[in-house]
Amino acid sequence: MSTSTELQEKVEKAARVVESIPGFDLSGGYDQNWAEAYIWNKLKQMQIGKDEVSHEMLISDYTKEGDMRAVFCEGSEKLAVPWFRKIFAILKGDAFKADAKDVVQETFQNGTLGQQSDVAEAIAKLIESNRPVSQWKDGELVAALNADCSSEIVSELKKRANDWAVVAFDDEEKEKVNVEVTVKMLQLSRRRELPQVARFDGKTYRLFEVGKWPNAVFAECPMHEGVLLTEDYCDECEVDYSGVSKESLVFLRILAERGEVDATDKLRLRDLIKTAKEKGLLELCILFPKAAFEYEDRKGDDSLPSLKSRLAAGRNRSQDPLNPGKRVY
Numbered sequence: 001m002s003t004s005t006e007l008q009e010k011v012e013k014a015a016r017v018v019e020s021i022p023g024f025d026l027s028g029g030y031d032q033n034w035a036e037a038y039i040w041n042k043l044k045q046m047q048i049g050k051d052e053v054s055h056e057m058l059i060s061d062y063t064k065e066g067d068m069r070a071v072f073c074e075g076s077e078k079l080a081v082p083w084f085r086k087i088f089a090i091l092k093g094d095a096f097k098a099d100a101k102d103v104v105q106e107t108f109q110n111g112t113l114g115q116q117s118d119v120a121e122a123i124a125k126l127i128e129s130n131r132p133v134s135q136w137k138d139g140e141l142v143a144a145l146n147a148d149c150s151s152e153i154v155s156e157l158k159k160r161a162n163d164w165a166v167v168a169f170d171d172e173e174k175e176k177v178n179v180e181v182t183v184k185m186l187q188l189s190r191r192r193e194l195p196q197v198a199r200f201d202g203k204t205y206r207l208f209e210v211g212k213w214p215n216a217v218f219a220e221c222p223m224h225e226g227v228l229l230t231e232d233y234c235d236e237c238e239v240d241y242s243g244v245s246k247e248s249l250v251f252l253r254i255l256a257e258r259g260e261v262d263a264t265d266k267l268r269l270r271d272l273i274k275t276a277k278e279k280g281l282l283e284l285c286i287l288f289p290k291a292a293f294e295y296e297d298r299k300g301d302d303s304l305p306s307l308k309s310r311l312a313a314g315r316n317r318s319q320d321p322l323n324p325g326k327r328v329y
């Protein structure tokens with residue numbers, strides 16, 4: 001079951017509230033991030049885990065304030081009801097309402113004259129900061145894109161780019177997005193196919209798919225150079241490499257380079273992977289003594305194939321029409 005990123009983000013937000021409760025400190029009872037651990041623990045008592053289905057249950061009408069209050073406000077480690085309500089609002093996805101109440105309350109408490117306009121301004125700011133990403137302009141979204149940004153920003157941009165690779169970097173090493181070029185490419189992608197690289201003001205930029213980062217290292221299929229494994233699966237081999245050690249994967253690559261194994265011979269390949277999984281590198285060396293010598297030699301002079309690929313750039317149309325380019329995952 002896939003993890004719910006949204007739920008994770010809500011729990012993190014609710015945890016900040018828990019940490020701010022005066023005199024409420026459970027850091028002795030939990031490891032690091034005690035507030036988060038505390039909330040997960042309480043949710044667990046409601047049979048709510050970190051997965052998507054749990055999140056759906058939590059936000060559904062089946063989960064009522066009273067059910068959750070019994071868990072959070074009674075027994076050990078209990079919260080006072082108002083704090084609980086705030087956390088409940090965040091977990092339910094009603095954080096905006098919770099924030100709005102705070103803003104109104106705080107402004108009234110602090111304000112003397114001009115209260116109304118203060119409240120109005122505070123609310124306007126709040127609405128602006130809570131504007132759903134679907135309403136952001138292209139430039140705003142791209143400016144907010146970085147390796148740590150929220151998953152909402154990534155998925156909204158991905159959608160707008162129609163899965164084209166549109167992201168250009170000023171500095172690939174530092175993963176600094178070039179907003180101007182990226183917005184241009186994003187807008188171009190709505191009208192035409194995109195190349196794999198963009199030329200802009202005399203500079204050349206590789207284009208990356210939204211959410212892919214130049215420094216991320218991906219594992220290549222041992223049989224197919226340049227083809228990335230997805231969760232250890234190779235789409236070209238139609239084979240799952242999970243459970244095969246790194247050394248054995250390198251050995252398989254050497255076999256492929258030597259022409260001793262052919263990925264189209266699926267039965268043999270599967271058999272070989274089974275051997276690799278169950279018996280490991282030593283058995284492979286026994287089965288393929290010549291390749292074993294090469295493996296040892298190349299290990300000695302540090303020239304073993306790495307199977308690591310930094311080629312996370314996009315899969316846009318290649319500029320050479322005769323070479324359609326490799327699909328990259």
Ligand SMILES: [Zn+2]
Pocket residue numbers: 221222223224227234235236237238263
């Ligand atoms: Zn493969």
